[in-house]
Amino acid sequence: MSERRTEDQTPSGVEEILRVRSAEGPVERKSPGPTAWFDVRRRGTGHFAFSLNRITGLGLVFYLYLHLAVLSQLLGGEAAWNGFLETATTPLFLGLDVLLVFGLLAHGLNGLRVALIGSGFVPNRQKALFYTLMTFGAILLIYSAIHVFTAEG
Amino acid sequence: MQAPAQDPRAPTGEPNRSRTWRWTALTGVALLLLVTIHMVAHHFVVEAVGGLRTYQHVLDYIANPVIFVIESIFLVVITIHAMLGLRSVLFDFGLSDRHKQLVSKGLVGLGVVTVAYGFVLIGVLASRA
Numbered sequence: 001m002s003e004r005r006t007e008d009q010t011p012s013g014v015e016e017i018l019r020v021r022s023a024e025g026p027v028e029r030k031s032p033g034p035t036a037w038f039d040v041r042r043r044g045t046g047h048f049a050f051s052l053n054r055i056t057g058l059g060l061v062f063y064l065y066l067h068l069a070v071l072s073q074l075l076g077g078e079a080a081w082n083g084f085l086e087t088a089t090t091p092l093f094l095g096l097d098v099l100l101v102f103g104l105l106a107h108g109l110n111g112l113r114v115a116l117i118g119s120g121f122v123p124n125r126q127k128a129l130f131y132t133l134m135t136f137g138a139i140l141l142i143y144s145a146i147h148v149f150t151a152e153g
Numbered sequence: 154m155q156a157p158a159q160d161p162r163a164p165t166g167e168p169n170r171s172r173t174w175r176w177t178a179l180t181g182v183a184l185l186l187l188v189t190i191h192m193v194a195h196h197f198v199v200e201a202v203g204g205l206r207t208y209q210h211v212l213d214y215i216a217n218p219v220i221f222v223i224e225s226i227f228l229v230v231i232t233i234h235a236m237l238g239l240r241s242v243l244f245d246f247g248l249s250d251r252h253k254q255l256v257s258k259g260l261v262g263l264g265v266v267t268v269a270y271g272f273v274l275i276g277v278l279a280s281r282a
Contacts, residue, residue, distance in 0.1 A: 057238045064235055068271060074278055078208040085207075104192075108185050115178040 045127045049110055056107040063100060094148050101144045105137035173237060180234040187227040194220070215275060216282030228271040236264040 037051035073084045087093060113129045116122045122129070194214075214220055243256050 054242060058242065061235045061239060064231060064267075068267070068274070071274060074208065074211060075274070081208040081211070101192075104188060108181075108188065111178075111181045112185060115182055118174070119178060 045130055049113070049126075049130050052106055053110045053114070056103045056110075059103050060107055063103070091149075097148050098141070098145045101148075102141055105141055106134070109133040109137045173240070177234065177237045177241070180230050180237070183230050184227075184234055187223070187230060190223060191227055212278055212282040216279045221275065221279055224275055225272065228275070229268055232264045232267045232271070235267075236260040 037054050070084065073080045110130070110133065113126070113133055117124055117126060117129065215224065240257060240260050243260075244253060248256060
């Protein structure tokens with residue numbers, strides 16, 4: 001670990017980072033690692049979409065295990081579940097539900113774009129498809145948020 | 154712009170895509186359908202209870218054979234997709250081949266444990282209905 005840090009601090013390490021940051025072409029050639037997801041300098045829509053997919057994906061994996069943990073409350077019987085329901089209907093948790101829907105829509109629709117273009121089913125119109133699907137997602141998100149906050153009994 | 158490399162096993166003209174990429178895309182598309190069913194059935198249909206089911210609602214719901222099968226498929230597909238996604242993220246760290254193998258095996262193990270626990274959860278709840 002310390003050996004690698006020393007290597008990165010040498011002039012050649014800095015030059016390598018500067019070289020990959022300024023390189024033309026697919027995002028993966030520019031990215032020295034996950035820290036590059038948050039580096040928005042001289043990046044286009046493709047990099048933003050790539051980073052959004054990675055970050056929302058990690059969030060959804062975290063939620064998968066959180067969801068399994070929450071559902072485990074059901075094993076504790078009706079009293080345990082009802083106790084959880086009281087917490088789950090507070091405004092804070094409803095807000096987190098909306099955040100979950102955002103993650104699902106952003107990751108799902110962006111992933112659909114990647115799958116359609118990558119498999120050759122649609123022409124390579126990355127930017128147009130990204131903005132179209134994200135607009136559709138924003139409409140669904142607004143509908144879902146209204147539903148979450150108004151359907152609560 | 155450089156043309157995409159060709160997979161020697163693929164028909165002429167098909168872009169080079171690894172087996173991992175194909176599985177990620179396939180499970181991802183399946184999840185669009187399964188997540189929609191899951192979210193609508195759980196949170197949008199039951200207006201009377203504010204989109205959240207009571208304990209008995211959950212038991213009755215999961216005991217339905219059709220729902221049981223759909224939820225089981227959902228569990229398997231989402232776990233495969235999640236593990237493949239985690240694998241891609243971890244590989245972004247520039248791991249050696251040996252570490253890549255270790256990560257792959259570890260994620261297979263984590264996936265198996267996740268699916269097993271999910272099946273136990275679904276099975277126990279269905280049996281209580």
